[in-house]
Amino acid sequence: MKGSSLKAVTEAWKGQLHHITTPIFYPNARPHLGHLYSSLLCDVSKRWHAMLDQKTLLTTGTDEHGLKIQTASEKNGFASPKKFVDTLCQDFFKLDQHANIDYTRFIRTTDPDHAKCVQELWNRCWEHGYIYKGEHGGWYSVSDECFYPDSKVVQLAEDGQEIALPPKSDINKSGTFINTETRNEVVYHSEINYFFKLSAFQDRLLSFLENENPNFIYPPSRRDHILNELRESQLRDLSVSRPCSRIRWGIDVPQDSSQKIYVWFDALCNYLTSIGGVDAIAGKKEVVLNHNGLQGVQNAHQWWTSTTHLIGKDIAKFHAIYWPSFLLAAGLPLPKQIIVHGHWLSGGTKMSKSLGNVVDPLEMISYYGCDPMRWYILENSHIEADGDFREDRLHSTREQLVSKWGNLLNRCCGSKFNISRAISTFCSASENCQERSLILKDASSKAAFLSLEQSLEKLPASFHEHIKNLDTRSALNLLRDVINEANAFVQSTTPWLKSGSDQDLIIFIAVETVRITAILSQPIIPTLSGQLLDRLDISENKRSIAYAILGSDNSYAEHANEKGRPVAIKRIPLRAQT
């Protein structure tokens, strides 16, 4: 039966909650392509789930405390770290706005409700006996905001050669030491800190990830990576505070104002704050969230267990080991899932603010447009792999949108054809496609028609299968293939040399390809797909997933074949390299 697989999908998903989170980004420099990538995947996921009639939230924001911010603020001559982050977070707002990221809350860890939430989480862990005071000595990286064991540190000689770490007593503390993975500098510190009993959660986490919820970390390769880490090395208790003498810019430890809470404990808690806070999630109090554009969200507990964290692989350990442990210690439920994606590289290494090897997404958007940039990123990445940015490929992606999709639409909208007549004839026809195809005289045209009809029939459910796992590359390949198939069909059947129902049948299936692909691509390219649908005079209330079925809308395109209608997307040259 037509559209039955799509119906099964929509029925199963309808009415459920979907909360997706981006990591909160460190505003110590302007955002780059990597930040946009995480936000974009979340935006697509949110928009797709909304199309499936789910209630959705997307939360994002900035991680504004810690030594890195304090130091960068001083270095840049700001009067206070707050003034520094107030300035830099504007770039993150701007990127979201220009990239059309439809978030419901942009949380800043300097928001007053957040400080309260962090202290509540701390208090719960403290009351349950999972936080204690002790002396801490270790290798600390300011850049990575964490301590490393001796096994992950080497000394650098003056000529840059790596030397094995000398015994502790012989460590020349004025030498240069680096972490072996991130290559960032580390320094030896000994101080009084509060510790979190991370070691108490090793078995619990192993059993959870192995048996209770093997899909908690996606993709499986990332879960296996975390599982190996848990199996092979003993978790050590984690220092979760820093003395104020070293870090002034942070949230106070509730029991001890001489200490500030470790930035990761603070930052991870944003996910709780943004949907109502600890007590609301624990079900102790009811809150009504007034998120931007979404009034009156209730039941924080249910939202929390429907939460997916999307993160880059650089922060997998913090989300998959530390975060569940903090939550378990606090007696809170765990979120639904953690999805981990790969990195955009530049010169073979991770694009990062600290290294400065970045692509400025705003620059690309301002020249090539938001939607071509969105399509390019989503088609040229895969969550399991790292990727390289190429501006010439972005340009050719844009070219393809113009020459394939735009061309198919423009052909159908030519003044020789009458889409309105074509769809009113074939949408209301009682015969099935097999019978319709008989109108076409030659066997190869009939076969091509039936093949295209089948591709369109299968498209929505297959598209869903890929998008639900954020395999946007495969999803976009499906759209591209069917558009190519429709172009080839029009080219070979030459409707401009035909008339009557022969011509109408070709135009019917070609324009239906544009309509269905534009409906499905709304989460990917929200503006451009809207313009394509506008060009076909498709009413606003017929753009939902239920209309992504051949022949499901019999009342559009009344004026589509009139001359002088605006074109959705035009060609531009590759940007001149400066």
Ligand SMILES: Nc1ncnc2c1ncn2[C@@H]1O[C@H](COP(=O)(O)OP(=O)(O)OP(=O)(O)O)[C@@H](O)[C@H]1O
């Ligand atoms: N190169 C990248 N590729 C993909 N995602 C990235 C990349 N860089 C950052 N991100 C996203 O941002 C998150 C980290 O944010 P952060 O602000 O720490 O970025 P960063 O550029 O790595 O910063 P820094 O260089 O200051 O450490 C990652 O987990 C990921 O979601």
